[in-house]
Amino acid sequence: MGSLGSRLSLGRAATADCECQRRKRARPDDCDCSESEADGPSSPRRKKLKSTSKYIYQTLFLAGENSDITICALGQEWHLHKIYLCQSGYFSSMFSGSWKESNMNYIELEIPDQNIDSEALQVAFGSLYRDDVLIQPSRVVTILAAACMLQLDSLIQQCGETMKETISSKTVCGFYTAAGTYGLDSVKQKCLEWLLNNLMTHQSVELLKELSIGLMEKLVSSPDLFVMQVEMDVYTALKKWMFLQLVPSWNGSLKQLLTDADAWFSKHRKETCSYSSFLDTEQGQKFAIVFSHIRLQYIINDLTSAKIIERDMIIASDWLAAVYKQQWFAMLRTEQDNDLGPREINKDEFEMHSMRCGRKLAKDGDYCWRWTGFSFGFDLLVTYTNRFIIFKRNTLSQPCNGSVSLLPRRNIAYRLRLASFDSNGKVICSRSAGYQILSLEKDQEQIVLNLDSRLLMFPLYICCNFLYTSPTKPEIDEQPPNSEN
Template identity: 25%
Template sequence: AFAVALASLYHSEVKLNVEDIVGILAAAAVLQISTLFQKCITLMIKSISSPTVCKFYCAGCEYKVESLVKACERWLELNLIPQFMSNLHFHELPMELLQRILKSPRLFTYSEYHLLKTVIYWVFLKLNPKVQVLPTHGIILAYFNSLPWKTTFLKMEIGQKYIALFQSLRLHGVTNSQHLKEMQQINLLPKTWMLRLLTHHYHALHNGGDMPFLTNFSTQALRFGLFIEEEPQYYSKTISLYGFYFELKAFREKNGTTFTSYMQKIEYTDPNLHLQVFEPQSYSLRQEREVQYEIKVQSLVNGKWEVFSTGKLIQVFGNTPKTCKSQVLQLNRLTLPLYVTFAFLFPSS
């Protein structure tokens, strides 16, 4: 690193390798070579990936380079779930950074359960630093299940420091019965948390989906995401929420330049719904459901990540073609990858 830094004093163009860039940045800082220091920062921002994001973030903090710190945080907001959580370098993520990313309004996730699973994996790796390969989901659950059952993990001495991480999650967004059963079996969360969570679900199921306990849309809405990375440029997902079913759609129009996303309510009698692989689910007989929702798309525009949103909307979804479809978000000339998020809340009737 010092050799490259010294060479830059004699040659205008010095080849910088991503593998050595943190060391070269350190050498440039010590030798006070400002031009080389800035070149390193520029290359680092362009080279953020799963293997480099933690190293670059720590370097940005050490040398007080806000642009690099912000770039790493922005990458994690989008790629924590799609790319990073299954990477070997995931355990290097600092706890305070993970907590900040979990609270970010721009965080992308496929569902709230994926965020819970990510935190569980991260905690497992912190407790088992010698693990070189991320085990299967079943093995990680078995590990937590093997801990003493006298109290829950977060009340144990080793688990108390992780409480803030789990408090950053929207646990009420985990609504699948299998996932809830899993949360109970591993004895991870305090009993009071689980009781409150199950009580809220019970109330919602028996009151047509109403969520009176959730009043802050920006911090409590349930999020579901579509990650569009490559062709085909048509993606859809069907979600079940307290007996109501919604299809989330995102696709590129035939003209090739317009990107469209929207959601629509599906009746429980729809034959296409029953063709999909669903666990036994509840079905609501209500014809209408008032929904607070937002559709958000994040994409690169001229080298910068931009956020496009419908903003928070309130709409009554019915069972006719005119009332079952949400507002459409149409955007022009976006490039892949795209991160599409649908956020939901069912207000009290």
């Protein structure tokens, strides 16, 4: 048998165990205290409480307890509280002024914006009772519309951030329109940047269908359009886009789109027996403003492309005549006046008149290419190797189409941009060489960009702008010698 002291110690231990068990049984389910905290007689007991925000949202907003005002809109009622509604600029003005609604406890709202539905109002009203709101990209425009009507600045800002983060080929046009409607300039600019980067690099039938005439004009006229291949591809993209605007019911693959577009325009020419260009017809006139921004001088400099332009009869003949004349004089200046090329860069002139071209590099490796078309005797070879971009003026080492200038030195103005994109078309990394003038001797090559391997991701898209000749004013149209005028 143990001593009395031992029995007393055991008794106290048993009593403590029973007390601990009673505490465990009495402990609420949401108690967050540990065993050591429970055993310590002087330890504070922590209790996990339901968050105040969650309680307010569930009790006051969802359950409508102690509501002092009812809002009715779109056939639905919300039992709300003026003190929370006053966070809204819309209701704050209503309740603080001499409006009749300031003393009413039942208000029926007129909803003039068709973008707003009852679900969007539910989110907007609910945002007044909670700290955060989860906004689905598919619902962001309707919620933005409701937030703007109710003047909920924080919700408007959150909608804007959601839109910026979820721009894709499926959302960009809707977001661009909504941003313009509701005054989100930063979102509108982000959408425009996305379109400039992806219109030519990641084409899709759905995107081409959604692009309005005004938006397409803005894209084609922009100096920041990321062009792939050559200017002829811009024309081809516009031809496919115009066909989809005229025949929105067309449903097929991107691969089949050009064939069907060509067939449609050919059929139209035969049925109308018209010798006028399509852009001069009643159907085509509204598209002329977009096609006017194509840099035709870099399309007619290639025989195959020039023949397609003549065959399609989409472009007005007087447009083409003016461009042929312009290019003829440019060629004569290069050949007979020994034009060495640009000596300085006027940014505005460069952006308006430079040749636009691009290339996609699917994976890392060694690449060498030239862009097709007559280039006024400047045969430019572009090489990508070991993360360097190299320009070379080729004169003798390789054959090329067209005559090659043998002047000791030629100048070229250029702007070089590179970018990689994720699956949604968002820029992952980018580099730019800015606006540059390069002077090269015969067969001389020059590194124009050294890429940081840490930022380099494939596929890599390269976009270049070039000016081969000195910019000049348009040639003067003189009247024939015997003209009375």
